[in-house]
Amino acid sequence: MSQPAVSLRHVSKHYLRGGQVIDVLKDIDFDIAPGDFLALMGPSGSGKSTLLNLIAGIDQPSGGQIIVDQVDIATLAEAELADWRASHVGFIFQFYNLMPVLNAQENVELPLMLTTLNARQRKEHASLALEMVGLSDRSSHYPNELSGGQQQRVAIARALVSDPSLIVADEPTGDLDRKSAGEILDLLGQLNTELGKTIIMVTHDGRAAERAHAIRHLEKGELSALEMLQPAKV
Amino acid sequence: MRLSRIPLHYVWRNLFTRKLTTVLTAGGMALVVFVFATVLMLEAGLKQTLTATGLAENVVAIRKGSQTEIQSGLSRQEASIIESSAPIALNAMGRQLSSREAVVLISLQKKGGTCSKSDPPTPPCTNKPANIVVRGVGAQGLAIRPQAKLIEGRRFLPGSAEIMVGRAIADGFEGVQLGASLHFARRDWTVVGIFDAGKTGFNSEIWGDAEQMMQAFRRLNYSALVFQLRDTDAYASTQKKLEADQRLTAEYKRETQFYADQSKVMASFISILGSVLSAIFSVGAIIGAMITMYAAVANRTGEIGTLRALGYRRRSVMLAFLLEALFLALLGGVVGLILASFMQFFAVSTMNWQTFAELAFSFTLTPIIVLKSLLFALLMGMLGGFLPALRAARLQIVDALRAA
Numbered sequence: 001m002s003q004p005a006v007s008l009r010h011v012s013k014h015y016l017r018g019g020q021v022i023d024v025l026k027d028i029d030f031d032i033a034p035g036d037f038l039a040l041m042g043p044s045g046s047g048k049s050t051l052l053n054l055i056a057g058i059d060q061p062s063g064g065q066i067i068v069d070q071v072d073i074a075t076l077a078e079a080e081l082a083d084w085r086a087s088h089v090g091f092i093f094q095f096y097n098l099m100p101v102l103n104a105q106e107n108v109e110l111p112l113m114l115t116t117l118n119a120r121q122r123k124e125h126a127s128l129a130l131e132m133v134g135l136s137d138r139s140s141h142y143p144n145e146l147s148g149g150q151q152q153r154v155a156i157a158r159a160l161v162s163d164p165s166l167i168v169a170d171e172p173t174g175d176l177d178r179k180s181a182g183e184i185l186d187l188l189g190q191l192n193t194e195l196g197k198t199i200i201m202v203t204h205d206g207r208a209a210e211r212a213h214a215i216r217h218l219e220k221g222e223l224s225a226l227e228m229l230q231p232a233k234v
Numbered sequence: 235m236r237l238s239r240i241p242l243h244y245v246w247r248n249l250f251t252r253k254l255t256t257v258l259t260a261g262g263m264a265l266v267v268f269v270f271a272t273v274l275m276l277e278a279g280l281k282q283t284l285t286a287t288g289l290a291e292n293v294v295a296i297r298k299g300s301q302t303e304i305q306s307g308l309s310r311q312e313a314s315i316i317e318s319s320a321p322i323a324l325n326a327m328g329r330q331l332s333s334r335e336a337v338v339l340i341s342l343q344k345k346g347g348t349c350s351k352s353d354p355p356t357p358p359c360t361n362k363p364a365n366i367v368v369r370g371v372g373a374q375g376l377a378i379r380p381q382a383k384l385i386e387g388r389r390f391l392p393g394s395a396e397i398m399v400g401r402a403i404a405d406g407f408e409g410v411q412l413g414a415s416l417h418f419a420r421r422d423w424t425v426v427g428i429f430d431a432g433k434t435g436f437n438s439e440i441w442g443d444a445e446q447m448m449q450a451f452r453r454l455n456y457s458a459l460v461f462q463l464r465d466t467d468a469y470a471s472t473q474k475k476l477e478a479d480q481r482l483t484a485e486y487k488r489e490t491q492f493y494a495d496q497s498k499v500m501a502s503f504i505s506i507l508g509s510v511l512s513a514i515f516s517v518g519a520i521i522g523a524m525i526t527m528y529a530a531v532a533n534r535t536g537e538i539g540t541l542r543a544l545g546y547r548r549r550s551v552m553l554a555f556l557l558e559a560l561f562l563a564l565l566g567g568v569v570g571l572i573l574a575s576f577m578q579f580f581a582v583s584t585m586n587w588q589t590f591a592e593l594a595f596s597f598t599l600t601p602i603i604v605l606k607s608l609l610f611a612l613l614m615g616m617l618g619g620f621l622p623a624l625r626a627a628r629l630q631i632v633d634a635l636r637a638a
Contacts, residue, residue: 058543058631079547086545093635097540101247113239114545158544 004031005198011064039209042218086114090159094171096151098143105139111162129157149180169201240554259526263566271574271607273508275597283595284497287435288489291466295459303337307455332461333375336447343408364592367439370447387427398427400437402594419450523618539634552627559619567611
């Protein structure tokens with residue numbers, strides 16, 4: 001069996017609030033295979049976003065190991081972790097998080113500023129990514145000139161432009177109407193099947209979760225059993 | 235090199251998404267830079283005018299310890315000894331190019347009216363009386379000062395009660411027009427000529443015959459002896475030789491240095507006053523920039539979180555916000571300098587506290603002042619932007635994203 005893309009061992013996370021320890025995640029232990037598409041579900045406050053943040057390397061666990069592509073990211077120094085995120089993780093947020101002063105093309109180029117690509121190569125890569133999400137004709141538009149669905153597609157182009165192996169999506173359809181949400185989920189599915197990206201998606205929406213290969217439920221910081229929907233395609 | 239890796243247009247455009255704040259903050263900085271630059275320009279104008287007054291090949295001899303010609307006294311005997319022992323240049327007729335001078339102050343009434351620029355500057359604005367230098371010059375006094383050119387009338391005749399006035403005097407004072415009669419030292423003096431000595435202190439003087447002045451002012455001693463060296467490099471050896479002479483009690487300065495020294499007291503006062511004023515004003519501008527930048531950080535917390543999530547380091551975020559503050563400051567600096575550059579069209583006439591004589595000079599913008607002003611602006615931006623940039627860099631990614 002191949003190495004898992006993401007492997008969590010005894011991961012815990014707690015906060016101190018008013019002198020009280022609040023456990024958000026307790027002893028989380030699971031693997032995600034390369035090319036898998038996992039949906040994390042659970043009620044508000046169950047810790048699913050925290051878990052996603054830990055896997056994406058934007059938050060540090062209180063204990064345990066998080067091994068992504070054979071690197072224990074919990075041991076990386078902050079600057080190393082930033083570099084690691086730039087090359088390994090693509091982010092998709094609920095509210096798109098595009099820079100309002102940059103147009104679609106420039107937003108997509110943003111992660112490429114951290115690579116060694118020159119200006120022309122960055123432009124080419126960004127154009128290609130926008131083409132993949134079907135927004136070539138909107139490259140010079142600013143976020144406020146795009147619909148929610150279009151903005152999320154720009155965000156997806158931004159997430160895949162640096163060719164990361166892992167894409168994390170936090171409620172990617174949470175702010176969209178049904179039609180747009182469907183289009184975004186189609187795109188995520190495409191990234192998974194055609195480009196082989198490992199995707200972890202946090203969602204409230206059962207219909208969105210159904211697009212994944214498997215669903216994990218989180219309840220009060222603890223993981224339920226794996227619910228398989230369809231076999232992982234690698 | 236991509237300094238912060240965050241694209242510069244991201245930094246730049248953010249300034250212009252909040253136009254009003256940017257304009258107000260940069261405007262505050264522009265005012266401070268304006269004050270800063272204007273004061274430096276005043277100082278530079280004063281220095282330039284006095285430095286330009288002298289010529290390097292001329293030497294001024296005054297009594298030791300007297301800073302100015304007004305305080306100095308040099309006997310006829312001393313003047314003769316200097317003239318006989320110094321290597322003084324000769325004119326075509328074989329005459330020594332030296333001038334025994336009597337310098338006194340008289341009071342004249344300034345013209346009223348508006349402040350305006352003429353080249354050379356016009357003493358403006360008030361009709362108060364002011365002290366004017368009256369310089370009695372020797373036969374070669376005009377020859378050793380080629381910068382003073384007759385523009386109207388003729389030269390005064392030696393041995394007569396005739397005078398010629400500098401252009402700044404002619405333009406700025408009452409009753410000194412060509413043909414007018416001035417009453418001082420119990421005599422009437424006729425204005426027969428107007429000379430223009432460019433942007434020099436001589437333009438604020440009245441010249442006449444030295445011997446006539448000595449008699450009229452009942453003086454026994456000259457104020458100074460000014461002579462032209464045969465070889466300008468011979469200054470040091472000449473100075474040494476004359477200082478070694480036991481019969482002499484004078485000191486010898488190059489004319490350029492002599493006038494530059496006269497700007498010291500006032501220039502340093504202007505400079506200190508300017509620095510103190512700018513420092514006080516800049517505190518306000520720095521706080522303004524800080525408030526603006528803190529607001530920018532607060533408004534863009536989500537963007538900061540996103541940038542950090544995408545892999546930008548704390549350092550990059552810090553630099554991006556610092557750059558934004560520096561851009562803002564630079565904008566203020568440039569606007570302030572442009573405003574200050576208009577001050578070049580105005581002239582000032584005021585009393586030089588060292589000589590107690592009226593001196594006309596203009597605000598002068600030099601490349602050094604441009605550089606200093608821009609650096610001052612950038613320093614304000616740096617000080618105002620540092621703490622907000624630090625806050626931006628220190629945000630926790632998860633907290634910042636939650637604020638989005």
